[in-house]
Amino acid sequence: MLSVVIPAFNNAQDLDRQLAAVLDQGHDGEWELIVADNGSTDDTPAVFASWVERSPRLRWVDASERKGPAAARNIGSAAARGDRLLFTDADDLVGPGWLDACARALDALDVVVGAVDFTSLNPLPERGAQDPSPAHLRFLPAGIGTNLAVRRPAFEAIGGFAEELCVGEDIDLCWRMQLAGYRLGYEPSAVVAKRDRTTLRATLRQAVSYGRSEVTLYTRFRSAGMRRSVWQSVRSFGWLAANGRLLFDPTGRREWLRVVGIRAGRLAGSVEHRTLYI
Numbered sequence: 001m002l003s004v005v006i007p008a009f010n011n012a013q014d015l016d017r018q019l020a021a022v023l024d025q026g027h028d029g030e031w032e033l034i035v036a037d038n039g040s041t042d043d044t045p046a047v048f049a050s051w052v053e054r055s056p057r058l059r060w061v062d063a064s065e066r067k068g069p070a071a072a073r074n075i076g077s078a079a080a081r082g083d084r085l086l087f088t089d090a091d092d093l094v095g096p097g098w099l100d101a102c103a104r105a106l107d108a109l110d111v112v113v114g115a116v117d118f119t120s121l122n123p124l125p126e127r128g129a130q131d132p133s134p135a136h137l138r139f140l141p142a143g144i145g146t147n148l149a150v151r152r153p154a155f156e157a158i159g160g161f162a163e164e165l166c167v168g169e170d171i172d173l174c175w176r177m178q179l180a181g182y183r184l185g186y187e188p189s190a191v192v193a194k195r196d197r198t199t200l201r202a203t204l205r206q207a208v209s210y211g212r213s214e215v216t217l218y219t220r221f222r223s224a225g226m227r228r229s230v231w232q233s234v235r236s237f238g239w240l241a242a243n244g245r246l247l248f249d250p251t252g253r254r255e256w257l258r259v260v261g262i263r264a265g266r267l268a269g270s271v272e273h274r275t276l277y278i
Contacts, residue, residue, distance in 0.1 A: 002031035002103060003082030007063065007072030011090035012043035014195065018090055019048070023055050025099040033057045035090070036076030039064035044090075069145065070161035070169040077152075077160060085155060088192055089146040093121060095129075095191035102149040102190045110154040110182035111174060113143030114190035122196040129191045133174075133184070137214060139226040141184055142174035147192040154182045168213030172220065179224055200257055207258045211265020215277045233278050236263060 004022055008015060015035070022033055035048050037060065045060075052058055063075035069089075077085050086102050088094055098114070105112040115129035133141035148170060158176045161169045178184050197203045218226055240260055246252030266278045 001082035002027070002029065002084050002086060002099065003077070003080035004031065004033045004086045004088065004099070005036060005073055005076040005080060006034065006088055006090050007036050007038060007069045007076065008040060008044050008048075008090040009038040009069075009072070010040045010042045010044060012040070012047050014091040015044055015047045016050075018088070018093055019051050019058075021094045022088070022099070023051075023057065025094070025097070027099040027103065029103065031057065031099065032059060032081060034059045034061055034076045034080055036061045036063035036072040036079075038067060038069070038072040066163060068163060068166050068169075070163045070165060073145070074160040074163060077155065080152075083152045084149065085152055086149045087145055087147075089194075091195045092146045093193040093195075095193065098190050098192065101187050105185065105187040105190065106149055106151060108183070109185045110151045111143070111177050111184040112149040112190065113141065113174070113184065113186045114147035114149070114192055115186075115188050116144060116147055117191055117193040118196070120193040129188070131186050131188065133186050136171050137217065137226065138229055138232070139221060140175050140178050141186075142171040143184075144194070145170035146194055147190065148174075149190070150177070151182075154180075158182075165213065165216065167209045168217050171217060175217075175221060175224075196254075200254060203254050204257045204261045207261025208265035208268070211262040211267075212269040212272070213265075214262070215266055215269025215273050215275070218277045219273050219275060228277055233263075 048060055061076050061079045063072040073087055084106050102112055113133040116132050117129040132144050136142045158180055162172050165172055197206050246256040270276050270278055
């Protein structure tokens with residue numbers, strides 16, 4: 001049985017569309033859809049309630065006991081009935097055939113990384129869905145939490161998502177599973193469109209949190225072989241200096257702020273952990 005787990009926190013604006021996309025999958029096997037609410041204070045519960053009579057697959061789980069997306073996913077997974085867990089997010093959008101593609105891939109793998117479409121829901125130039133797995137910090141492949149599927153025994157054997165991590169818990173999960181000997185692979189036909197932050201301030205704040213989390217990951221995995229890349233850091237700072245004009249370009253400003261935010265986050269994380277990773 002498949003269990004789709006969606007962590008939710010104040011996602012009333014986007015949850016309706018995501019529920020429709022998941023329930024429209026048409027998978028022939030037995031499956032359920034769990035929304036693990038992390039203590040929403042908006043109309044998220046009401047949006048969910050409007051769907052309950054439309055599908056017997058839907059289940060609501062109170063995941064407010066512990067805060068954060070990792071905790072919500074773990075609580076939702078603990079309540080799930082399936083032996084295969086599929087994760088996506090409330091503000092994103094699964095593509096047609098996503099459920100079938102994840103199910104097929106899990107026949108041969110313990111962890112499935114799906115393709116991510118960064119452009120459909122955002123004001124960016126159109127490009128195809130991308131494989132996120134090779135791009136993480138020059139260490140092991142990893143996926144992102146909005147498009148991951150795992151075999152439940154492997155997930156439980158490593159203790160699920162690390163709840164002490166507010167960001168980067170998806171990368172951490174993928175790395176720990178591989179280091180424990182489980183098989184990770186990429187499935188290009190399992191596509192999820194990911195929604196970016198809508199304001200420049202939110203984009204910068206998110207980038208800073210990503211940068212801080214990268215230092216945290218380094219402290220957790222350097223003994224397993226994760227290394228710093230001085231050359232990559234030099235290139236990033238060089239790119240910022242050479243492309244400062246993008247601050248005056250409505251299209252490029254967001255990307256420039258994202259890069260500077262990650263660098264600022266790495267600096268803050270280096271101070272916090274007393275280890276240099278910039």
